[in-house]
Amino acid sequence: MPEPAVRALNAEDRARVVDLLLTCCAAPAWAAAVADRRPYASAEHLLSTARAELEALPEDEVDRALAAHPRLGEVPPGSAGALARAEQAGVAGSDPQARALLARAVERYEQRFGHRFLVHATGRGAAELVGVAKLRTTNAPAFERQVVRRELGEVTLQRLRGLLRVG
Secondary structure (H helix, E strand, O other): OOOHHHHHHHHOOHHHHHHHHHOOOOOHHHHHHHHHOOOOOOHHHHHHHHHHHHHOOOHHHHHHHHHHOOOOOOOOOOHHHHHHHHHOHHHHOOOHHHHHHHHHHHHHHHHHHOOOOOOOOOOOOHHHHHHHHHHHHOOOHHHHHHHHHHHHHHHHHHHHHHHHOOO
């Protein structure tokens, strides 16, 4: 028998499930596909389906998801930024100089690749992420696209686990 949160998701109205999933990843095709593959037998079944659907996303959907993420260090106020604030708590707690260096590194990355710098930031401070951004800026575009997809997957699955409240 599925966990209570999975049972609730299975029983929920499709439109509500899609809306919930879009808070995890703003790719409408992904949210629709995951919602449509219900019912799920377990959280692991849901997470593995979510992972597979992320891997199958077309590039335009990846771009949509990236564009919806707030820029690292610039979290919107209110409920729209609640997840990002929690994920970027380490950045927010960093000293102003490190945050300024991070802003410049993110700007260079975005100029080079033409999309948001996305990184699994939970538990990481600005100084560490400056190094990550600088290193990733040296990647070849095709390789960086693979890295972005992996990071999007990590962030999405972390958010989905939070939605289900599983480890």
